[in-house]
Amino acid sequence: MPTSDAEGKDWSLARFERHLPDTVCDDGPGEGTYAKLFRPVHKGVWWTAVEVHKPYVAKYKLRSTKTRT
Template identity: 80%
Template sequence: MPTSIAEGKDWSLERFEQHKPDTVTDVGPGEGTYAKLFRPVHKGVWWTGIEIYKPYIAKYKLKSTKTRSMYDELHVEDARDSAAHLFHRDLVIFGDVLEHMPRLAADVLLQQAAAAGAWNILVSVPIVESVQGEVDGNPHEAHVHQWDADDMDQVLAGLGGKVESIRGDTLGCWWWSRRG
């Protein structure tokens, strides 16, 4: 779904406040959960969104010419095909998005973000069985891979740097930082 549960959001916000990124790419923003949560805390951040499903842009007012947009820059495309410079940010957010692609594709996308120069990566994925198909006509909402928390630990540790995590009842959240 284009929404996310509250679990892990306070923890993520604490890390955001500690690192104070000036540039953020939000992969698969859906309704803009992280922009809504983080934007009021640290002003002057340049927000880039990469949204695969074009109808969400108007539905959730991700980019507007009439009012303040949630995103300063918005790309309608599959993040797996995005230019490397979009991941050269202080923070790249993969909030409830990696379960929507095959495991290998998610691994490669995380590696691409780190290789492109991401200083920090925030990941949130369900860590319990979470079967989901198409939602509201969006085939990209289907859950393709079920993540195990230990597995995500290993994937992010393989990027080098420092990894912090929290495991809730439903979601796991990870903050990977290039600065070890």
């Protein structure tokens, strides 16, 4: 499942805004829901994605940071 449930996104965004980490490790990024949600809040964040479902790497262009902004 490449998408995330809507529940909890507001809570997660509030925590992200509170702490503004400079690095994030996204385990199972799928289509990049959280990257799309968090990146506009902190432009300088370094995002590392670990995707174990190989077809998603090509499908969602996870090797290209240009598509994940």
